[in-house]
Amino acid sequence: MAQHNYTARIEWTGNRGTGTSAYRAYDRTWTIATPGKPPIHCSNDPLLGGDPALPNPEDLLLSSLSACHMLWYLHLASEAGIAVQSYRDDPVGVGETTPDGAGRFLRATLKPHIVMPAGTDLTTADAIHDRIHAVCFIARSVNFPVDYAATYEEN
Template sequence: MHGEHRYALTATWTGNLGTGTSGYRDYSRDVTLEVSGKPALLASSDKPFRGDPERWNPEDLLVAALSECHLLSYLHACVQAGVVVTSYTDEATGLLREDGKGSAQFEEVVLHPRVTVADASMVEAAEAAHKTAHDWCFIARSVNFPVLHEPTVTVG
């Protein structure tokens, strides 16, 4: 896979409550995210930042992108290593720290993949495939904070 890959989406603010951004509390943080040919995703800011807790926020989406990128890279690494994965679940967590000056940044994301493989002889290679997956994950390679892995591999 060589070359460039471009991605496009439309983010539309839908939170004008009638007076626009006339004041900090005068608008909602509701946003609709759309990619051509895909279902719309309802988003907002996180609840502590006056957002709607029932909608996806940028922090959720970043952790989700890291988790899914690792998952997909991991499955590919396992195929190449001859590991048959029969189940994969990740309970990913992210730590965002506010700086007290109105901003914040992620300090780390920890992935907790629980992988089931078809045979006990595959466990060691399945564990090693997490490093390969991390090295291949485009999203993890693009962030400036650590993306850590605490995997569990079992035989099913």
């Protein structure tokens, strides 16, 4: 098996001048920097004092899961001779927070809307989703169920 490394720098940017001297004395903002790519400015979940205008770790995990599924779908559709014209997903992740503040994802549902040419075999197109969990790096790495509820449009 081949191993490969992924690197990033996560840097807290929320020091207002007194660091973490008090719970409300600092911002929950941070930046993701990956070599050769633009930085991504992030914050904590708004439920935990974060900036609602910035992505949070939960947003990023759900987006990564959806993007991995999409990229594998496009690849497998291409191999199956299915000419996907557009792909859009509105995934939903369901989380819970325990009384002590710990949280986790319970499940995620991907909701891709896929446009393909008229006459496409939609049974074959739909069956591709079932194969993705076995190969998607992100889906294989999470410990919660991932389902899909795809819709299709022919043009």
